[in-house]
Amino acid sequence: KGGISGFMKPVESEHDPFITGHSSNSISAAYGIYKAKRLSGENGSSIAVIGDGALTGGMAYEALNNVGAGKNNFIVVLNDNKMSISRNVGALSRSLTKMRNKPKYHYFKFAFSKFLLKIPFIGGFLNSFVFSIKESFKNLIYKNNFFSSLGFNYLGSVDGHNTEALESLFKIAQTYNRPTVVHVITTKGKGYTYAENSPKNYHGVSPFDIDEGAMSNAGLNFSEVVGNTLCELAKNDSSICAVTAAMTAGTGLSNFEKNYKNRFFDVGIAEQHAVTFCAGLAKGGMKPYFAVYSSFLQRAVDQIIHDCAIEGLPVRLLVDRAGIVGEDGETHQGVFDISLLTAIPGVEIFSPCNYLELEYQIKKSAGATCVTAIRYPRGSQSPKIVDFDYKSDYCKIGKNNKTVLVTYGRLFSNALEAQTDADFDIIKLNKVYPFTNELLCELSKYERILVFEETLKNGGISEHLSSCLFGKGFNGKFEIHAIDNKFVPAASVSSSLEENKLDTESMIRSIKCQN
Template identity: 45%
Template sequence: MRYGLLDRDDLPSMLGSLTKEQLDELCGEIRQFLLDHVSQTGGHLASNLGVVELTIALHRCFDTSRDRLLFDVGHQCYTHKILTGRKDAFGQLRQFGGISGFLKPSESIHDACITGHASSSISVAQGMAHARTLLGEDYSVVAVIGDGALSGGMAYEALNSAGASKEPLIVVLNDNNMSIDKNVGAMSRHLQHLRVQPEYIRMKQDVKQVLDRSRVGERAANWISRSKRAVKSMVLQCSMFEQMGFTYLGPVDGHDVLAICDLLQIAKDMKKPVLIHVKTKKGKGYSYAEQQPNKYHGVSKFNIATGQPLKKAVTNFSTEFGKELVRLAKTNPKICAITAAMPSGTGLGTFSQLYPQRFFDVGIAEEHAVAMTAGMAKQGLRPVCALYSTFLQRAYDQLIHDVAIDHVPIVLGIDRAGIVGEDGATHNGVFDVGFLRQIPGMTLLAPSSYAELRGMLRSAVQHTDGPIALRYPRGGEGAYTEDHWQGQAAVCLREGTDVALVSYGIMINEALQAAELLEAHGVSTAVYKINILTAAFSDEFLRQVSQCGRVAVIEDVMHAGGVGQALAETLALQQIQMNWIRLFHTDSSFAPQGAVRQIYEYYHLDGNAVAKTCLEAIQHEKEETGRSSI
């Protein structure tokens, strides 16, 4: 499809010469391009539709091959990618081997840093600004952060530090009153009250330039400054950002390219910390996304005309988790639910509607969520905190300091555990097993089916012996739909004498498939499923595994700290002789983006690869035995 201005070869250098009418035309073309492509690949839609004008303004005012432009989280960077030479790659957006849905410096010099998690952009930007000054270089540093990301505490640590440093830095606050679900908290209310007109800022700059030319002017400027502060304190609500050391500009219409450019240029000339408040509409230009921005934040393939997904939505571990928690809450008034800006993503939407007094969305603040959960549990409630695995990483200190040391009985629902697919390295939940198994007193459960998820959650809310967590994947259950929980640390799903396959969670499906393939080649294969990942291996379990003489552990996490490493270590320490041990995991690298099945194949975690590796090991063993007998 041809797009006119968007197809020109001189993007983004030609942006500065476009008229207002041409800029409006280009914005329309980009929105159509986004709809045409995201509807075919899936991705972040509403957030990108909302920042088209803002991104064009940024590229009109800055050279991102030199100037450093950081998009917080990065799920609003598609227009930036289009303008920096990656338009033709959008057919492979978020696909295996294609371009990332987030900023990725290995992709382009225009991407200043890796992104994927919220609230870190201002910290990184301040570091870049300090480096620029210390190295005597000359470029601008701009961080674009949404009001949702501004609910994260790290953003305020950075604002406080950056404002005090007086280092030239521009922070663009993209205020659409949304993160993924609707924003919550005092910060959201504060932004609704900030009103400083751009014309006032421009006039102040012009007057200052005139007065600076004379000594009389200098005295007058000092008097005006004192008078201004007095008047402002009477008639304007003081901006928190100004108290932190930033000059506040705005709010400005985030869908007026030239108006945004005016403020960007003013901020650039100030040579100090400046925050520009930009008001945008999430989902702008696509009626379905404007009406339901949370639904169209992250989308799968969909029909543009109807807004409906091409594949019918089915139940998944998140929704089953939410349903069971609602059932439990009906009979237990002490059960509460906590999440960090992800009520719909963690399956807690219905809970929030039925029990609003017992539901707490703390915004993008995982550290606070876990610590608050600990406080609730300490005082007798049964709080259940549901977070994505990749975001739980941020609360590691709270898990140790506020939870584990005092043996506080909180319940964690760890969503999106393991490989998540198209969002790539920043979102895969491959670290939780390693870091949770290190925490004394932590109990970590791994359901492999919806039935086991329900049973384990019922057990968890009754558990009072320290913290307990359930880790479950993104998406639905596989061929395994049975229930082998009943409080057992490990169970044998099928018996065998030649090879023992050990796995847990959703990966049990790959183990069972591998067992079928091995049996077809005459290899008697046992399959053991681990339910409690933090439990010590029992003598009986070790005896059963060792009888096979060969063991393979399959898990979709990093090697270090995993169950496979722990089993190999235990067998070695107890001097249990094995013919061989094979560990299947995500290696020690960051997993690439792509469909989950593709990532399994990439790491040889799929049933076919496991069976093939085991057969090769058995064949090699036979060859070695034959040579040694000659």
């Protein structure tokens, strides 16, 4: 809390032009800034930097298609960590690349083009003819010419750790009145041997021993339970498939990939495609599970509606990092999925509080007949495990008091702890949405209902529940305790829960307050 963000943030530095917690948006944002400058009478070029991983996102291609159609002094730097981009092959290809990266070659090409264009009557034709011959020859030698086909000059590849070579190439790129891609080859984790040898493990890190490169083992977590459970299901059911959007390790699917490679699909940073791909799998008789961070699922809401819910297809959404995620901040908080998913007819939502319930809900969902979302938090389960009925739609813990606290997911352990210091019942929602008539009848017996949830008030379970209860004639007190309509900043999970009055002490104070 109060520290530096792990992502670009304009309020922290003038060198952070845009918030970039999500991927694949740099070209679109930079091109908008470029056009705004032109409309304001400013000169100069704009530069977008995008990684080869982010280039798997469809939004990047939408932007490239748009930018390439115009005559703009716009530069795209492709930061290639050698993980996604196919390499050109052959000695002649390498020779041409080396030649193309020499400043004298580019200045000659620019001057020669100007010379041809000055020839009366046929200059334009000659310039176009020479250019087409050069491009045809280049296309015969290069494995692909993707960027050129979209209207870009292509410069590269160049060693991204060689500043002199980079400066030369950027100076050349600035001379063009045409969009240009500068292909930069870098080494992820450059300068730190452990990160260079294992880049995936050092993509995002917790505190670790810098001398030994050893990371602390946090033990079992919700994501690993998901992966283990899917492996168990897949062992006995050949229709079980696992899908992820470039987050294999993060969503706990590494073992599934290893053991069931033909039923594992990493589609890249393409959540929209992933959801519709799952719809296609379901249409073909498979049982797809899409493991995705709550924050990233937001990109695919349209596909959930049109390609899954309206179709009535049993696509299973494993919504990781649901609720407050902590230090990753505003761009990664999983506080929108409830509001988005409850607005879609035919979607069932579950929010397990521990590993046992999570495993049960995943196995049960193998027989689902509609879109099913199972959401769970980042990290480990609470050490305060109690026995409760997790197989019903809801469970009740208490002595038929006049006051009841309704909650679900991780906050259930907070409610149990609060119950030791205050007199109230607890109703835990195992099936978060939609509500059953049995649940509504049970809640209508209470004089006072408090709902605590780790999501936004707007469109949250609290609002839906109050609407249903008051619509059925409930005349008691109903209190909503959730996150205000705001973006939750970076802080520890415990600090954020306390800040939003969702911690144990806040529950106790709310229960004891009779106003």
